[in-house]
Amino acid sequence: MKNELEFGTDGIRGPVSEKGISPEFALKLGIATGATLKSRRETVDVVIGRDTRSSGDMLASAFSSGLNQAGANVFNVGIMPSPAVAFLTKSIGANVGVVVSASHNMFRDNGFKFFSGSGKKIPELVEKKIQNNLKLNYVINPCKLGAQKKIQDADGRYIEFCKSCFPRNLSLRDKKIVLDAANGAASFCAGKILSELGAEVIEIGNKPNGININDSVGTLFPQKLIEQFFVFRQILESPWMVMGIDSSWLIIWEEFTMVMSCCTLSPN
Structure with a gap:
């Protein structure tokens, strides 16, 4: 049977549970994502947004921690629609955008959607590398941790962009x-x-x-x-x-x- 926590057509999605989408899994996924991106470049910036599910803040925090452990910088924009995260990722020149969301599923589910630096879905090859890196036993290097950063007026920038379209x-x-x-x-x-x-x-x-x-x-x-x-x-x-x-x-x-x-x- 296919592992529920593998990449599908729209990222990774599943029930929020101990064996499903959990803070522990989010942390591992953040580390795997950061390690994958850091293998290709020295500096990595990731934009993270989420929807309104009660589990979103918990999962976004764990995922952000994993990215920081792997040396990636995080721009956490809070509650934002998926298109807003894609727009902001491209707008600030970040490498990847991630939305903690399960789209039209009910609140008991959650997941992770990934965008490339161009604001489009990340290539399947990158998804496979992240999936493989979930098996890593990553050693934290306190000299190479990523940072938490901010995007000034993220909401306002997206609203003005939509109006301009x-x-x-x-x-x-x-x-x-x-x-x-x-x-x-x-x-x-x-x-x-x-x-x-x-x-x-x-x-x-x-x-x-x-x-x-x-x-x-x-x-x-x-x-x-x-x-x-x-x-x-x-x-x-x-x-x-x-x-x-x-x-x-x-x-x-x-x-x-x-x-x-x-x-x-x-x-x-």
Whole structure:
């Protein structure tokens, strides 16, 4: 049977447990990642972000410690959407970006997604080297430890980047948007981005508490988003959009909403 803690199509993911995704495993993975990167260059910088799962801080701290033990520097940006970590990794010229997240899975799972310095998925060859280095018995050298560093205004930099990507010939002014952030990392920035672009935003799934990520909200549960769309559309007759967010952004414009509603909500 395949080891649950091997790299898959989207990093390493599994249940948070003693034999699954644990602080001990996160520490080993951090050491293995740092050792792999340090074998290719003298200085290694890694950006680490996480989603809103209750286990995220614990795992990110352990993973960061492992990287430091192997001599890699860590920029811990806290709760950030995966695309934000990819953007910041490329923006500051870091070697790798890592997100402690299990995407659309429930809070009991967690995992690690890896981005290259270009903001794209790391090559499979690098994944295999990290996997092999998990077996290392690494000896700590106090003269060669990595450091903890900061990115000034990481949230603000990502928000401004997102706004700059919006087509200048389009406007969200006088538009009303129902936004579902799945109680995930985007809860803290998506509404702000849309509001600053001029939209009136009605938010659901934007009150994360550590255990409610993807709980009856998000891309696997579009019903609530669609229901809210039709409720507010009946109250206020004006152009509306719906928007659902998970690890990537999905915008569903008004003309496609009925199609999605029928396909998703109908038992047939």
